[in-house]
Amino acid sequence: METVQIAIAGVGLVGRRHADAINQLKHVTLSGVVDPSDEGRAYAQDRGVPCFDTLEDLFAAQKPDGLVLATPTPLHVEQGLEAVRHGCPVLVEKPLATSASEARTLVDQAEANSVPILVGHHRRHNPLIRKAHEVVSAGGIGEVRAVHVNCWFYKPDHYFDEAPWRKKAGAGPISVNLAHDVDLIRHLCGEVQSVQAQSAPSMRGFENEDVAAAVLRFENGAIGTITVSDSIVAPWSWELTSNEYPIYPPTPESCYMIGGAHGSLSVPDLRLWTHQDGMRDWWTPIAATTLIREASDPLVNQMHHFADVIAGRADPLVSGREGLRTLKVLEAIQAACKTGKIVEIHPGQDIETEGEYAAAG
Ligand SMILES: NC(=O)C1=CN([C@@H]2O[C@H](COP(=O)(O)OP(=O)(O)OC[C@H]3O[C@@H](n4cnc5c(N)ncnc54)[C@H](OP(=O)(O)O)[C@@H]3O)[C@@H](O)[C@H]2O)C=CC1
Ligand SMILES: O=C1CO[C@H](CO)[C@@H](O)[C@@H]1O
Numbered sequence: 001m002e003t004v005q006i007a008i009a010g011v012g013l014v015g016r017r018h019a020d021a022i023n024q025l026k027h028v029t030l031s032g033v034v035d036p037s038d039e040g041r042a043y044a045q046d047r048g049v050p051c052f053d054t055l056e057d058l059f060a061a062q063k064p065d066g067l068v069l070a071t072p073t074p075l076h077v078e079q080g081l082e083a084v085r086h087g088c089p090v091l092v093e094k095p096l097a098t099s100a101s102e103a104r105t106l107v108d109q110a111e112a113n114s115v116p117i118l119v120g121h122h123r124r125h126n127p128l129i130r131k132a133h134e135v136v137s138a139g140g141i142g143e144v145r146a147v148h149v150n151c152w153f154y155k156p157d158h159y160f161d162e163a164p165w166r167k168k169a170g171a172g173p174i175s176v177n178l179a180h181d182v183d184l185i186r187h188l189c190g191e192v193q194s195v196q197a198q199s200a201p202s203m204r205g206f207e208n209e210d211v212a213a214a215v216l217r218f219e220n221g222a223i224g225t226i227t228v229s230d231s232i233v234a235p236w237s238w239e240l241t242s243n244e245y246p247i248y249p250p251t252p253e254s255c256y257m258i259g260g261a262h263g264s265l266s267v268p269d270l271r272l273w274t275h276q277d278g279m280r281d282w283w284t285p286i287a288a289t290t291l292i293r294e295a296s297d298p299l300v301n302q303m304h305h306f307a308d309v310i311a312g313r314a315d316p317l318v319s320g321r322e323g324l325r326t327l328k329v330l331e332a333i334q335a336a337c338k339t340g341k342i343v344e345i346h347p348g349q350d351i352e353t354e355g356e357y358a359a360a361g
Pocket of ligand 1: 009035075121163
């Protein structure tokens with residue numbers, strides 16, 4: 001297998017995880033880093049790769065086979081378009097952009113120029129999600145009727161102080177965190193048709209909401225409830241339950257409950273609940289079996305997949321178009337929080353918002 005050269009723009013929190021993932025793969029190497037910060041330069045030096053201040057400088061000096069964009073979200077579209085101009089496949093971190101209309105410009109340009117975009121919804125590369133998808137789509141719980149999603153944790157003040165863009169409009173937990181959950185819920189339960197939602201402004205004085213709840217109606221008739229907060233002390237989030245990344249101390253709880261006409265599945269513990277003898281009857285004993293699944297690092301799996309996409313061996317599992325659909329749901333949640341109205345999601349039509357994501361609270 002030929003070596004795939006990948007550059008990373010933005011070597012902060014998640015950019016370094018991508019670099020670690022590259023390290024795990026024999027056929028992928030880090031060709032360079034784009035990051036204007038002193039920390040970025042020091043990191044590149046440690047890794048023994050060149051560091052550039054801008055993407056323009058990177059492309060003037062080398063032609064990587066692929067680029068990871070792990071920069072602050074407001075930079076994704078402009079930098080993604082630059083990668084597309086250079087014909088360079090790009091893995092863009094989530095969310096794809098700060099607004100769906102901007103994201104569409106990037107996705108349209110990439111498709112018109114046949115440059116693959118992969119969106120960093122890495123949880124889809126987790127074997128436990130593959131298993132959950134396999135069971136739900138094979139009818140293992142019958143028709144999906146309802147889903148409940150919990151995304152509650154407490155981010156310490158220094159998380160915000162270290163990267164002040166995280167306090168600014170557009171970087172609230174709906175955009176930064178719920179992006180992953182909405183992507184997974186669409187993947188497991190189907191497309192979202194309409195949204196109602198409420199949010200509360202940040203008690204820490206940031207420009208975003210710090211708690212929000214939404215009711216989702218899916219195209220298949222299912223209903224979902226989803227709540228998010230980065231200022232609640234609790235164990236019920238993907239981070240604290242999936243055991244995916246060691247910096248989050250794991251708990252044995254779950255964060256999603258998917259309810260079907262014949263059974264229910266909790267995720268990520270993958271407990272499948274059914275009544276004895278296949279009965280559907282609340283007076284018959286109900287019990288859970290835990291589904292067997294493999295375990296591996298989704299960031300490494302995603303990087304392996306990106307190398308396959310670059311080599312033309314695979315189509316993006318989470319394409320730019322997919323990332324855009326998730327972004328539209330997030331935008332609908334933001335719009336519903338602001339207006340208090342039901343927001344319908346129509347394919348190919350923008351959600352009416354006041355421009356970019358503003359504070360929902
Ligand atoms: N998939 C996942 O699990 C995660 C995804 N994310 C997403 O990844 C993105 C980055 O988030 P996060 O890692 O927390 O951000 P950080 O702030 O930790 O890192 C961003 C890095 O990009 C640098 N940077 C700023 N401007 C440029 C530029 N023009 N070109 C290149 N580098 C630049 C920053 O430097 P400086 O500090 O000087 O500004 C910083 O080093 C966001 O979109 C976020 O939503 C984040 C966390 C996890
Ligand atoms: O994408 C994400 C945003 O940041 C969070 C905190 O660092 C991550 O846990 C999450 O996966």
